């Protein structure tokens with residue numbers, strides 16, 4: 217069963233009912249205030265709910281001529297209907313301890329009357345009530361399909377509450393809020409259905425009637441109310457209502473309704489004449505009403521109000537996600553037909569981002585007057601003139617294909633080409649998942665197994681839709697095919713945050729590796745942590761540059777490598793003290809210091825050291841081991857002072873350098889191998905590993921750590937990654 221079946225069901229259910237769900241949610245928010253405003257009235261019996269029924273009747277009899285009935289409502293307010301000493305019939309709230317009147321019965325406010333009618337029946341009486349019941353059922357199904365989607369997405373029920381990979385605001389909070397409000401939503405939807413079923417008498421009936429032997433009702437020994445055993449046993453906590461006998465006839469009796477049963481009591485002797493225990497259906501009706509309306513509990517009413525607000529948010533974020541997805545996948549308008557094209561681009565994408573890059577590549581080929589056809593992987597068929605097949609494939613679920621690609625490998629095996637086709641596969645994925653670009657790997661293997669498909673470029677994996685990485689791939693493709701492709705930059709993304717001013721505190725000279733340190737101070741008060749990112753756009757350049765931040769004494773420390781044609785690194789390398797730059801901070805909570813860890817291992821190469829410099833400088837409690845790879849001893853000079861100061865100041869940091877351009881070449885992964893048992897032990901006792909630096913280093917390091925984990929701990933690295941013990945920020 218793929219994720220898409222549940223997604224389509226979830227979406228179809230939401231589309232079919234969203235207008236009514238919006239009405240129910242808005243009226244639900246209004247109605248959540250009713251029990252709250254009621255509870256704020258001073259009529260609740262609160263802690264005096266242990267008073268017995270006998271006590272209350274006695275005090276009432278002292279004050280009034282006659283008592284007709286007593287009722288305890290869902291708000292725990294006690295009301296009595298009485299004949300007063302001047303012969304008037306009145307109903308009001310009483311103090312059950314003294315019998316005194318404490319207030320008039322609360323009239324439902326017009327706004328609550330209006331909202332109740334709309335919420336219950338849309339002002340359409342029975343038909344409306346039926347419809348509202350149906351909508352509750354649909355809401356229930358939406359919640360269930362939502363749960364299944366989260367389980368699928370999180371790769372198992374055991375990871376239901378694990379960290380969510382953030383793709384964008386609406387997706388992230390749709391899931392976060394969904395997980396938090398899941399249980400109350402299920403309760404609201406289920407009780408809504410239950411109340412509707414009850415209204416339409418669709419639940420098993422409970423028409424048990426009292427069987428009273430009227431012939432043998434005794435009138436002696438006559439007892440006072442204060443001596444009725446049952447009235448001394450029943451407390452107001454369990455009481456719902458008491459109806460008093462109309463007359464002195466022996467056939468008239470007390471009818472006592474408790475929370476779980478109904479009793480008929482002889483008015484002279486206090487004997488129980490008949491008992492009916494309520495069946496489950498009736499108890500469930502009572503609890504459905506309480507849980508659906510929040511009567512009697514301010515806390516539950518607040519939760520219900522929040523649930524209604526969250527449902528409105530789901531509708532907003534859900535539709536936003538769908539619209540974005542549709543917009544991205546509806547771009548496939550071809551100029552040439554499939555059989556006239558030499559270049560075939562096939563895309564596998566779930567949420568549509570891969571289409572953006574595929575479209576840029578497609579347009580670049582069109583600009584070169586190439587005949588090019590673009591489609592989805594599931595639409596693979598025969599292509600008469602095809603010379604090049606270019607596949608862009610994202611990975612979903614546990615290394616699975618996206619929904620528009622799941623038939624591709626089967627189709628590929630059926631539709632064997634008649635002549636040779638050159639191919640290149642680009643995998644889109646995220647290093648946050650253990651099976652990085654797994655589906656693209658599967659496609660590549662399948663193509664390799666067919667002699668007619670000729671690879672012109674190794675499989676290329678792209679993390680988090682990096683445009684830089686995509687550009688690199690296109691350059692290699694150009695080189696191998698001789699087609700001078702020029703990718704157009706994607707439109708500049710809206711800057712998510714307002715830029716702030718930062719003044720340059722210091723900038724070091726370039727070291728032998730063309731690397732330098734720059735220290736920036738915010739002109740305004742901004743909060744950030746080591747591991748967050750500084751976002752910077754050079755002038756007249758639409759591409760955002762991100763630098764990993766080390767926080768040192770409240771300043772931002774960046775380690776930058778100057779590239780010959782690097783616009784941004786060249787600009788930074790020329791900045792002087794007190795120069796001002798405009799940039800913004802991007803929070804990166806997935807890469808901040810893991811304060812929960814027992815011990816932390818940090819692994820970096822080159823400029824990837826920057827966030828770790830900040831972390832070892834600030835952390836005073838948790839032992840931290842920094843493994844760093846550079847070229848030679850001169851490479852470390854830039855960082856030497858900060859590292860030594862941190863070691864001296866905090867006593868928690870340890871530093872392990874590896875130099876790759878000295879006689880005995882050592883890479884950071886070799887250091888890790890030498891410390892195998894320490895690494896295995898750290899992971900096993902809930903330590904964390906943080907990696908920052910180049911993707912090439914990351915690949916080697918992960919392979920070594922995985923081997924260590926398998927060999928010593930007999931578990932794959934993904935086991936610890938799933939528990940959030942592995943954090944990476946590589947580029």
Ligand SMILES: Cc1cc2nc3c(=O)[nH]c(=O)nc-3n(C[C@H](O)[C@H](O)[C@H](O)COP(=O)(O)O)c2cc1C
Nearest residue numbers: 565566567568569570611613615645646649652653
């Ligand atoms: C539920 C879910 C599961 C994912 N599973 C993987 C995975 O197993 N391996 C991987 O490399 N990327 C995985 N990703 C990341 C996506 O492949 C990545 O975000 C990709 O850029 C999305 O492209 P698209 O927007 O075109 O679908 C997953 C993303 C989501 C939301």
